[in-house]
Amino acid sequence: MRIWTTTTVLAAFWLISGIVGSEPINATSVLVENAISSPAPTNAKQITVSNTEFGLKRVDSKGNVTIFQTTRVPLQEGNTYGWRIKLKNYQGEVKWREVLYLPKPPETWGTDNGEDFSISADGKTSVTRRTQSAPEGVIENFWTIAAGDPVGKHRIEVYIDNRLIGTFQFEVIPVK
Numbered sequence: 678m679r680i681w682t683t684t685t686v687l688a689a690f691w692l693i694s695g696i697v698g699s700e701p702i703n704a705t706s707v708l709v710e711n712a713i714s715s716p717a718p719t720n721a722k723q724i725t726v727s728n729t730e731f732g733l734k735r736v737d738s739k740g741n742v743t744i745f746q747t748t749r750v751p752l753q754e755g756n757t758y759g760w761r762i763k764l765k766n767y768q769g770e771v772k773w774r775e776v777l778y779l780p781k782p783p784e785t786w787g788t789d790n791g792e793d794f795s796i797s798a799d800g801k802t803s804v805t806r807r808t809q810s811a812p813e814g815v816i817e818n819f820w821t822i823a824a825g826d827p828v829g830k831h832r833i834e835v836y837i838d839n840r841l842i843g844t845f846q847f848e849v850i851p852v853k
Contacts (some may be wrong), residue, residue, distance in 0.1 A: 776833070830848050
């Protein structure tokens with residue numbers, strides 16, 4: 678009964694105050710505008726970045742992963758490079774998107790676990806989407822150098838809720 682009374686009172690108020698217009702609303706355009714301008718948030722609170730790292734992945738004898746920070750990645754099969762982003766005061770799952778830009782297409786593209794992965798028509802850009810548990814507020818992704826990977830300037834952009842949270846520019850260099 679309360680809901681019906683509240684609805685009636687609000688409708689009467691809107692009609693009296695002129696909030697409800699006399700022209701019909703195109704509901705489809707309102708829905709499309711709202712879908713474009715306000716994507717569904719991963720979390721109700723704003724996500725803030727407290728730290729970013731990029732470089733070569735190093736794994737010690739105990740399995741601990743560290744990042745040797747550098748913007749120059751040697752083109753040597755098996756080298757692993759990538760990023761780590763620490764989110765301030767965040768715990769839980771995070772849906773992120775990574776866009777990797779290469780100077781030219783590699784001979785092959787691949788991922789380890791069949792994740793949501795796509796490649797641009799020109800073969801120079803990939804998009805990876807992942808939902809990752811971040812109990813300590815940390816998200817990360819790494820790539821492994823393979824035969825046929827291009828040398829030159831690369832860029833990675835990381836997004837959460839369509840908001841750019843990290844950009845990493847680096848160069849893959851030939852090994853002498």
